[in-house]
Every structure is written in structure tokens, then in C-alpha cells.
Amino acid sequence: MRIGELSRRTGVSIRSLRYYEEQNLLHPMRLPSGYRVYGDTDVVRVQRIQALLEAGLNTQRIEMILPCLTQHGDGIGLSCADLYADLIAEREGLLSxxxxxxxxxKALDAVIAASPAT
Structure with missing residues (x-):
């Protein structure tokens, strides 16, 4: 499939898909004409990239994590033990x-509560 079809199937803009390629997250094949060609596995890959971005990870971290993601029954797991601690640390940073x-x-609520209504 070409980039437009991948965009339609994933709901991700063409511009974002090109950016993912620049960030080494997607690796489309190229036709002699220069057109990008994607496979069905790229749909899943883009969905995973989107999920990781939504989780607050940057593209450098995602590049490290993507090769370690594996499908397990009802979800996605991490197969690289060395990245597990990194994800825990990332989660702790988000919680902080x-x-x-x-x-x-809470501070804004206090200011609003103490302010006269206009």
C-alpha cells in the first residue's frame, strides 16, 4: 500500500508518517519511482507508535522500544528485559x-474559590 492508504487505515497524517520515517520508526520499501510502499505490518507498527506517543514517550525512546514489543494474547509485552527498568522510570516520571x-x-482552585464571581 502507498502512504495515502496507510494514512487512511491508521488515521495518521501523511506528514506524521513521513516524520516517523525520518525518526527511523518506519522503514518503507521504495519503488524505483521513489514512492513509498508499506505492508500490513506497518499498520500495526504505526498503531504502536501512536500508542507510545500518547503514553508520553519521545521518538528516540520509541525507536529503542519498538523492536522489543511482542503480541501476547490480550496485549502487547516487552521482550527486552533491559528496557523494563527504563519504562518503569518513565512511568514514575509521569506520575511525578x-x-x-x-x-x-488545587492552588488554582483555592484562588478561584477566594475570588468574587464576576
Missing amino acids: RMATLRASV
Whole structure:
């Protein structure tokens, strides 16, 4: 399939797909004309990239993780033990940032509650 079809099947813009290629996350075959050609496995790969981006990972981290993802019955698992600790640390960082944001919301709530309604 060509890039437009991959875009339609994944809901990801063509621009993003090209960016994923630049970041070494996608590796399409090239026709002699230069057109990119993708397979069905690229649909799954793009879906995984999207899920990891939504989880807050950057493209450098995703590049390291993608080769280690494997499908297990009801979900995706990590087959590279050395990356497990990295993901735990990433999760802890997210939780820390969430705690900071919650504290900020609480402080804003206090200011709003103490302010006269306009």
C-alpha cells in the first residue's frame, strides 16, 4: 500500500508518517519511482507508535522500544528485559508530573474559590 492508504487505515497524517520515517520508526520499501510502499505490518507498527506517543514517550525512546514489543494474547509485552527498568522510570516520571499538576490545580482552585464571581 502507498502512504495515502496507510494514512487512511491508521488515521495518521501523511506528514506524521513521513516524520516517523525520518525518526527511523518506519522503514518503507521504495519503488524505483521513489514512492513509498508499506505492508500490513506497518499498520500495526504505526498503531504502536501512536500508542507510545500518547503514553508520553519521545521518538528516540520509541525507536529503542519498538523492536522489543511482542503480541501476547490480550496485549502487547516487552521482550527486552533491559528496557523494563527504563519504562518503569518513565512511568514514575509521569506520575511525578501528574502530582505536580494536581498541586497546581488545587492552588488554582483555592484562588478561584477566594475570588468574587464576576
